[in-house]
Structures are given as C-alpha cells and as structure tokens.
Amino acid sequence: MALRRGRKGNLGLEVMPLIELALPTPDGQRMLSDRHAETVTAISDALRASLDNISRLQGWQTQYAFEAVVVALGAVRLIKTEDSGLFYFDDEDGELQPPDFRIVLNDGTHLLVEVKNVAPTGTGLEAKVRAKDMASTQAYAQATGGRLLYALFWSRMSMWTLVDPSVFSLAGSQQRLSFVDAIKVNEMHLLGDGMLATEPPLTFSVIMDRDKERVMERLADGETRELTIGGVELLSAGRVITDPDEQKLAWFLMLHGDWSQTEKPRFDEQGRLVRVDYISAPETPDEDAARQIEEQGFAFFGTLSRLYTLRFLEATTTEDGDIRALREEPEPALLAQLIPDDYWERPGHVLRIWRFRLYPAGTAPVGTPSGAGSTVAPMPMPSPSD
Structure with missing residues (x-):
C-alpha cells in the first residue's frame, strides 16, 4: 500500500x-452575504502582507517541503496538518500550541512535528526556539497523545534533522541547538530516511551519428560541421546501464545529487567529435579523500531527504532564488520506488548502490553497530562479473 x-x-x-x-x-x-467586498478587501490585504514577507514565505515553503519529503519517503501510515482550525482547551496548566504536523508511523506511534527553517547567521549554525513556544507545544503533545519532535531544515546545507526537544539547551528565553549536536541525535530514520552511495562516476553520454555528419562551411582555419545525435547512454563507473529502473535511479542521482558536474567532449584520431560526456563525480579536495573513495569502492550522495528537498526547491524556486510556489504535489513513495527493498536481491546489476540508515547512539536496532552516527547498510550489489 502507498500513501495517497x-x-x-x-x-x-x-x-x-x-x-x-x-x-x-x-x-x-447586515447580512453576511452583503459584506462580500469587505471580506475580499480584508483577505486581500492579509495575503499581500504575507506575500511581501519573505521570512513567512520561506517558512511555509519549508513546511511544505517537509511534508513532501515524508510523502516521498513513503514509510509512514499518515501525515496530517495539525495546526489548522479552531480548538478550545482547559488553560489551567498553561498555554497549548499545536505543532505543524501529526504523523502516524507504521507501528501506530504518533509523532507531532514542528518544522523550523534554520537560516545561516554570522554566529554559526544554530537552531533557536522560544522557550515558551516549546513549552506550550510540549503541553499540546502531552494533552493529545503524541511524541513531539522538531524537524529542522538547515538551509545552508539543505539538510534535515529530526530531534527531540530534550536535546535543546536553555539560554535565557530561548532553547538552542547547534548543527553538530543536531546531527548526532538525528532521528530522520523514523521517517524512512537514509544515505545513498555508489561507485563514481555517473556519466550521461550524448553519442554522435557519424554517418549523418556533414560539412556545412569550409573556412581558412577549419570548417563548420553539422552533427546529428545518434543516441545517449548512462554509465556507472564506465559500465553502460541498460536496466530501466537503474537508469531512472542514476538519472535522479545525477539531477539532484551534489556531485560536481563536468562536460568532456571525445574526439577520434581525425579530430571529429564522437561523443560528449557529462560526468558527475564527488569532489576530492585532496589525495587522501580520493584514496578513501577508491579503497571503499563508493562515494556518498547524501540523504534521501536532502536529494528530494533539492528536487522540491528546484520546482518551487526560480534560478535567482525567488519563491514561485509554496508547494509541489509530492509523488507518494517516490524514493522508496527508486530503490525498492528487493533491489539488492536482483542479479546482474550495473548500478551498485549502498544505503545506510543512521541512528543516534543507543537507538539502533538489536544487532547493529552502536555509537553516535552508527550506520546500518544492506550488502552492496555484486559486480557485473559475479
């Protein structure tokens, strides 16, 4: 079953x-129907104020991005907006403030998630929540039966962390959490998130049809030729990918991953263009980094949530960074479909994929490595020669 x-x-x-x-x-x-113009004016003025408030727009876009990521991961039973509509409460124990979403996991656990966009500042990467807001949101979670978590979007790196309120530190009237500490206690695995890795490079090749090449104009220092594309190829570590599912995954990784992209034309002995390769490979700042990738046989692309968020932001943001839409309808379980659970059981794969699930210290399932940032990974794909 999939989310819909x-x-x-x-x-x-x-x-x-x-x-x-x-x-x-x-x-x-006066009848309510006679106040149409008054209603339109009030709503229009409020909408204009919101559209002119870039922080508010970014906040809503981040909230919708989180929703889209959860739907695309497809590992939960339900996600629903929690902070809409009226509610009444007994204020004897203080204020109640609904968080952004209620999520029901497959085991029936209810999570209440407040989404925060963490913009980079001059003082470093640190999430800040007003202490009284956190207290009232915790009170709502206790009253309605759910575990409160904060989904923090670190916009500089386009990365998500999902953390418990207890990991914040009180500083005056604010609860604060650094990026480094958030990574150590990140619980995005609850939503089906994980890290992907594969053998570099991934290459998209445009192949010329040599039989259709013709000279258009001869010049003193050369000539102008008309070229016709004869076909394209996707390659993983130099091997041609032919399986449609693997091609779809490789294309997604190339489009939305953070590996650097280079263009390299290939010529024959006569200097004629044979193909143009668009190569996607991880950056290696030094020889040690390159040697480590070579020894382990793979390089990381990043988390599934980050890859999908980059896709979401590309769809809702202009090239200049302006917001053109708050949301894009997510494709349910898209990320799960890209790499189904039986992917590693299929023989003869060209695109070798490693998937890592990250757990905070002491929370990994029985039989997995322990420690902050510990990982659980299915066995890598066998090479095509196996």
Whole structure:
C-alpha cells in the first residue's frame, strides 16, 4: 500500500473559515452575504502582507517541503496538518500550541512535528526556539497523545534533522541547538530516511551519428560541421546501464545529487567529435579523500531527504532564488520506488548502490553497530562479473 492524498480540497469550502478571521464580529443587522467586498478587501490585504514577507514565505515553503519529503519517503501510515482550525482547551496548566504536523508511523506511534527553517547567521549554525513556544507545544503533545519532535531544515546545507526537544539547551528565553549536536541525535530514520552511495562516476553520454555528419562551411582555419545525435547512454563507473529502473535511479542521482558536474567532449584520431560526456563525480579536495573513495569502492550522495528537498526547491524556486510556489504535489513513495527493498536481491546489476540508515547512539536496532552516527547498510550489489 502507498500513501495517497486524503482530501483534494475545494477553494469554495476552504475559504469559508477565512471569513471568521476577516470579519470576526457581526455588523448590526447586515447580512453576511452583503459584506462580500469587505471580506475580499480584508483577505486581500492579509495575503499581500504575507506575500511581501519573505521570512513567512520561506517558512511555509519549508513546511511544505517537509511534508513532501515524508510523502516521498513513503514509510509512514499518515501525515496530517495539525495546526489548522479552531480548538478550545482547559488553560489551567498553561498555554497549548499545536505543532505543524501529526504523523502516524507504521507501528501506530504518533509523532507531532514542528518544522523550523534554520537560516545561516554570522554566529554559526544554530537552531533557536522560544522557550515558551516549546513549552506550550510540549503541553499540546502531552494533552493529545503524541511524541513531539522538531524537524529542522538547515538551509545552508539543505539538510534535515529530526530531534527531540530534550536535546535543546536553555539560554535565557530561548532553547538552542547547534548543527553538530543536531546531527548526532538525528532521528530522520523514523521517517524512512537514509544515505545513498555508489561507485563514481555517473556519466550521461550524448553519442554522435557519424554517418549523418556533414560539412556545412569550409573556412581558412577549419570548417563548420553539422552533427546529428545518434543516441545517449548512462554509465556507472564506465559500465553502460541498460536496466530501466537503474537508469531512472542514476538519472535522479545525477539531477539532484551534489556531485560536481563536468562536460568532456571525445574526439577520434581525425579530430571529429564522437561523443560528449557529462560526468558527475564527488569532489576530492585532496589525495587522501580520493584514496578513501577508491579503497571503499563508493562515494556518498547524501540523504534521501536532502536529494528530494533539492528536487522540491528546484520546482518551487526560480534560478535567482525567488519563491514561485509554496508547494509541489509530492509523488507518494517516490524514493522508496527508486530503490525498492528487493533491489539488492536482483542479479546482474550495473548500478551498485549502498544505503545506510543512521541512528543516534543507543537507538539502533538489536544487532547493529552502536555509537553516535552508527550506520546500518544492506550488502552492496555484486559486480557485473559475479
């Protein structure tokens, strides 16, 4: 079974609750239908203020990005917006503040997740939450039966961490958490996240049709030729990928991974263009880094959540970084479908993939390595010659 959208939404219905915010009190004996212009003006003014508030737009975009990542990972039973609609509560024990989402895991566990965009600052990478906000959100989680977690999006690296409120440190009126400490206690594995690695490089080759090549113009120092593309290839570590599922995965990794891209034309002995290779490979700042990749046989692409977030931001942001949409409808279980659980059981793979699940210290399943940042990985694919 896969996740699917539960409500398509209807603008005519969804706009009705906004009337209460636009017109909070009755106006004498006037009919509500007679206050249409007043309602439109109030909603329009509020919308304009939000569209002009870049921090608010970024916050909403980040919230939708998290939702899309969870849906694309496809490892939960349900995700639902929690902080919409009215609620009433007994304030004897203080304020209650709903978090952004309720998530139900496959084992029935309820998670309540507050999403925060952590922008880089001059003082370093540190998430900050007002202490009173965290307290009221924790009170809501206790009242409604769910475990509160914070989904922190570190925008500089486009990385997600999912952390318990207990890992924050109180500093005055704020709860704070550094990026380094967040990584150590990251629980994104609960949502099906993991890290991918493969043998470098991945190459997309455009192959010329030599039979259709012709001279267009002869010049004093050379000539102009018309070239026709005869075909394309995807290669993993120099081996041609022919399986459609592997091609789809390789293409996704090349498009949304953070390996560097280079273009390299290939010529024959007569100097004629044979093919153009677009090579994707990890950056190796020194010889030790290159040697380590060679010895272990793979290089990391990053987490599935990061790869999908880069895809999401590309779809919702212009080349100049301006927001053109808050959300893109996610494709349920897209990431799970790219690498199905039986991927490693299929013989004869060309694209060898390693998948690592990361656990905080002391939380990994029985029989797996322990320690902060410990990993669990399926066996790597056998080489084509096996």
